[in-house]
Amino acid sequence: MVKEQVGYTPAELIYGTAFTLPGQMIEPVSSQHLPDPAQYVHRLQTSMSHLSPPGPRQQNIVSHVPKDINTWTHVFVRNDGIPSQLGPPYSRPYKVIRRERKYFVLNMG
Template identity: 30%
Template sequence: MPDSTAECTAAHFLSGWVSNFGAPVTIITDQGCSSSLTPGVDALPIILLTWRATEKEDLHHTPADLVYWEDLRLPGQFAAPGPPAGHALAFLPVLRQAMANLRPTPPRPPPSRPTHFPADLRDAAAVFLRTGATTGPLQPPYVGPYLVLHMGEKYVTLEI
């Protein structure tokens, strides 16, 4: 850490601990509040924590579940219930503003690549299919041959 200001300590704690393991149950400090609070929010650790704590629809688990076998403790879960006091009141509007400014990134459209369809394939009676899987040194990357039932403009119907 370059210095022991509240801003630097909070950023280091968020990026080094909370974003990787979630919020701890208890935080013990020996310094107390040793400087005036000038909060600066670096969004990356919070974004990473959010990603690790978000359930994936296809897996029905969070990445943290799959890695640690338990849920991450989020920052709101380790604070004692009740109204914030002192320096936390000064930090709260800045944190709220930083969270309000975060916007989800829209999904990228699939790339539009021109398809290549070899001319001599139009007359083929049977074809081999590339599996796409990683194969061993003596395993063929193709399966088949498969009988061509119909040759369309953009697709081929095979008898499998």
């Protein structure tokens, strides 16, 4: 809505340009310039067949396992959810019920 006293819309006064709707951003294309659908699909399939998945990324994750871990009676469990700024990164210590080669069975009740 153009303000007659000023000769501009409020958007032009505030933002320096008129608002553009998404459909107005794309120039209309005449049907003469559209490619043949079969050729377009063939070019698309050819292009997609030459793509290759990205290679594996190197991850340098250093882990540390304490030597006395098999003597621990209680362990902390890391909270893997979305971290809270005020929340602790680990939950309370849990009692170790049984030790396996790669994991512990804990009493979390």
